[in-house]
Amino acid sequence: MSMVIKNNKSALQTLNNLNKNSSSLTKQLQRLSSGMKINSAADDASSYAISERMRVQIRSLSADLANTQNGSSLMKVAEGAVASTVDALKTFKAKAIDAANDTNTDTDRSIIQKELDQLMSQIDDNALVTFNGKYLLNGTLGGNIVADQKDAVVSFMSYLDGNKFSTAQEALDGAIKYASCGMFKDEDTLINSFINDMKSGDLLEVCGINLNNDDTGSITGLDAGGERAKTAESIVPEDGPFFGGNPKGSSMIRGLTVNWPDNGSDEMKKAITAALDGQWLTNCMELVDESFALNFWENGTSVKSMDVEFSNASDGTLAYVTSTFNPSTGITNGLKLTINMNYYNNLDLTNENGAVVGETNQLYLDRTLAHEMTHAIMSANIKNFSTLPKYIKEGTAELVHGIDDYRKQKIQTLAQDTDALRNILEDSSSAAGDDAYAAGYMIMRYMAKEAADSEPEKNMSFQIGTKAAQSIRVGLADMRCETLGLKKSDGTTVSVATQQKATSAITVIDRAIGKALKQQTMIGAVCSRLEFTAANITTSHENVTSSESVIRDADMARTFTEYTRSNVLMSAAQSMLAQANQNSSNVIGLLQ
Numbered sequence: 001m002s003m004v005i006k007n008n009k010s011a012l013q014t015l016n017n018l019n020k021n022s023s024s025l026t027k028q029l030q031r032l033s034s035g036m037k038i039n040s041a042a043d044d045a046s047s048y049a050i051s052e053r054m055r056v057q058i059r060s061l062s063a064d065l066a067n068t069q070n071g072s073s074l075m076k077v078a079e080g081a082v083a084s085t086v087d088a089l090k091t092f093k094a095k096a097i098d099a100a101n102d103t104n105t106d107t108d109r110s111i112i113q114k115e116l117d118q119l120m121s122q123i124d125d126n127a128l129v130t131f132n133g134k135y136l137l138n139g140t141l142g143g144n145i146v147a148d149q150k151d152a153v154v155s156f157m158s159y160l161d162g163n164k165f166s167t168a169q170e171a172l173d174g175a176i177k178y179a180s181c182g183m184f185k186d187e188d189t190l191i192n193s194f195i196n197d198m199k200s201g202d203l204l205e206v207c208g209i210n211l212n213n214d215d216t217g218s219i220t221g222l223d224a225g226g227e228r229a230k231t232a233e234s235i236v237p238e239d240g241p242f243f244g245g246n247p248k249g250s251s252m253i254r255g256l257t258v259n260w261p262d263n264g265s266d267e268m269k270k271a272i273t274a275a276l277d278g279q280w281l282t283n284c285m286e287l288v289d290e291s292f293a294l295n296f297w298e299n300g301t302s303v304k305s306m307d308v309e310f311s312n313a314s315d316g317t318l319a320y321v322t323s324t325f326n327p328s329t330g331i332t333n334g335l336k337l338t339i340n341m342n343y344y345n346n347l348d349l350t351n352e353n354g355a356v357v358g359e360t361n362q363l364y365l366d367r368t369l370a371h372e373m374t375h376a377i378m379s380a381n382i383k384n385f386s387t388l389p390k391y392i393k394e395g396t397a398e399l400v401h402g403i404d405d406y407r408k409q410k411i412q413t414l415a416q417d418t419d420a421l422r423n424i425l426e427d428s429s430s431a432a433g434d435d436a437y438a439a440g441y442m443i444m445r446y447m448a449k450e451a452a453d454s455e456p457e458k459n460m461s462f463q464i465g466t467k468a469a470q471s472i473r474v475g476l477a478d479m480r481c482e483t484l485g486l487k488k489s490d491g492t493t494v495s496v497a498t499q500q501k502a503t504s505a506i507t508v509i510d511r512a513i514g515k516a517l518k519q520q521t522m523i524g525a526v527c528s529r530l531e532f533t534a535a536n537i538t539t540s541h542e543n544v545t546s547s548e549s550v551i552r553d554a555d556m557a558r559t560f561t562e563y564t565r566s567n568v569l570m571s572a573a574q575s576m577l578a579q580a581n582q583n584s585s586n587v588i589g590l591l592q
Contacts, residue, residue: 011581018573025570028563037554047551054548060466061541065534071462071472072530074131078476079523081129081137082516085479088119088126089513092486095119096505099496109496120481120493127479139478142456144178145522147514149208149225150291152451153399153444154485154511155179157292160382161300162489168330168384172392180447181475182457187389194446195422203415207442208449209404211411216402217445219291224399224445225452235401236283236366238352245274253277254285254500255296257305268345269310272365275354276308280366284373289504291400293485293511294377297501300490303380306335312342318363319344321372323379323386330384335376339365363406370401391428395440403441410438455522464533472533474526477519484512 030039041048098104099112127137135141146152156179163171173186184190194206203209210223214231217223221230250259258281263269289295296304306321317340324334344365348355354365374397379385385393404411414421414435421439428436456475463471481487485508486494494509496502 014573014576014579017576018570021566021569021573025563025566028559028566035554035556036552037559038552051548051552054544054551057466057544058541058548061537061544064464064466065537065541067462068464068530068534068537071464071474072527072534074134074136075474075523075527075530077129077131078136079520079527081126082479082520082523085123085126086513086516086520088123089509089516092116092119093506093509093513096494096496096502096509099502100499100506102499104499106498109498109502113496116494116496120486123484123486124480136476137479139480139483141460142181142458142475142477144181144483145456145477145515145519146179146181146451146454147511147518149445149448149452150219151511151514152179152448153219153291153396154293155451156444156447157294157378157382157396158485158488160378160385161294161298163383164489165384168387171382171384172388176447180451181454181477183450183454184447190443190447191422191425193450194425194443195418197446198415198418198421203411203442206449207445209411209442209445211404211408214405217404217441218402219399219448220287221402223404224402224448230402232362232364232367232405233353235364236280236287236353236370238279238283238366241350241352242278243271243275243347243349245277246270247273247277251277253281254289255301255304256281256285259305259307261307261309263310268341268347271347271349272310272339272344272354273308275352275365276369279352280354280369281373284366284370285377286504287370288374288377288400290507292374292377292396293508294381295504296377296380297492297495298381298488298490299492300488301380302331303333303335306337306376309336309338310341311338312345313340314342316343318368319365319372321375321379323375325379325386330387332379332385335380337369337372337376361406367401371397374400389425389428390431391425391436391440391443393440394428394437395442395444398437398441399444403437407434407438407441410434411442414438414442456519462530464530464537472526472529476523477515479516479519484515486512 027043038044038048038051095112095115099109104112129136144155146155156175159175159178160171163174165171165174169187176184176187176190180190184193197206203211208223208225209217213223213229215221215223215229216232216235218226218230218235220226220228222228246263247260248262250257252258258276260273260277261269263273285295295301319337319339322336322338323332325332344354344356346357347365348357353362353367354369355362356365375393378393378396382388414424420435421442424431424435424439425443428439431439456477458473458475460474460476461471462474465471477483481493482489494505496505
């Protein structure tokens, strides 16, 4: 090797190695002190980006877990309030049953009513429960909830009953949305959904209508979610023949003053008015009250008097109710029930149902009256009733007594001809014959069935995922007395003032209990889901953290080995650099 002094290649090479070893030592020291093998993008750009995305996900999962736990806490607060409401309703029913017993006087019942009023106040207080300042059960997070098919129709009627809109269409759209818990936003949505489902399904599947049993299909019957079968003979249950007598003047029947005609010497008219006064009108109005929670006792009932008349027309009309109303307000101010003696002039007076002698296809008079009294009660309670679509007025009346026995063929025909069915629903006023009756009955049964399987409108969202769409939407229904059916919009409350009212109250309370229990069940299901969600998020957090650790965390044993190696090499390089510099110094000796 030549001896030079300008360029000390040995020293330069040694210095280069010293710098490399110094850099390596610094990196190992950084890794050992931080515990990570990647401390900046310069260490491994692609792995750094991957691990940073994982860190974002880890932070997001931590937030998700907190959201889930907070959501669970909110739902438990709501469940506690609903549980308190259920307890209050248990007491409520026990008191109503007590009041329905005739061992009590009306004075006793007034005392019981005071207790019920306090329970209703407590139920309203329960509905005002809050979480972090947010009201949970006052309707802001959900709206209505229905217990079953029957309750869906009651909700529909309740909304129309409290109608404050200027037009019947606005009220109808609102009632459909309310009764379906937001599933159908208006009449058009309901009709379109019904027709589309009928194109691909059968009556039982789509509407819950069973044409192959003895049940008439009334909303209180078995195939409509009721507790007992309703046959043509049992729709309006009577104790036995009661055609004797001839009422005169007027009678008070379930809050309605009934004005009787002068029947003269007509024995058949006398028999019919006696039956009307005896049990028919009472039982028909009880049936409507049971089916729709509508009666003549309510404060908002616009007319509480009805005239009874007879006709002898050959137009095929069995009986009908005529309503007179104020055209500027849409409020009914008069009612008249007309019975067509052209059809019912030959009643079998041994048959309490109003059977016609020699008539094979019996359209019992009591059943006809149930239909017509539905119109009368709805007209007296619902603003703009007269301008509702015909299929709504007739379809709801048919729900009370059921028509799937008498109009079986008509229903089957319409089910197979969806174009005709749509035309009837969109223009029922011009529908021929009984088309509007059958079509209205079908679509009301459809809405009731769909609503029974629905949940409240989902106006609350729990963010439980790392993406925008990963959330649980929840609806908490309105648990105030008005939505539960214990109170009307006009201030009328469930009353046990008389034995008759107490008996009616039991049915109303049963519906309220059904609503509350369904709400409680749904809250419990959401709580259970949130628990599973929290467990899943925890597992995901663990797995992603483990994956990020593989990429980012330093293997301390390996890193310390590298550190020791770099440290030794650093020391060796320093020694060799000193030696290389010494070699250059030796050249100076030649120049002396």
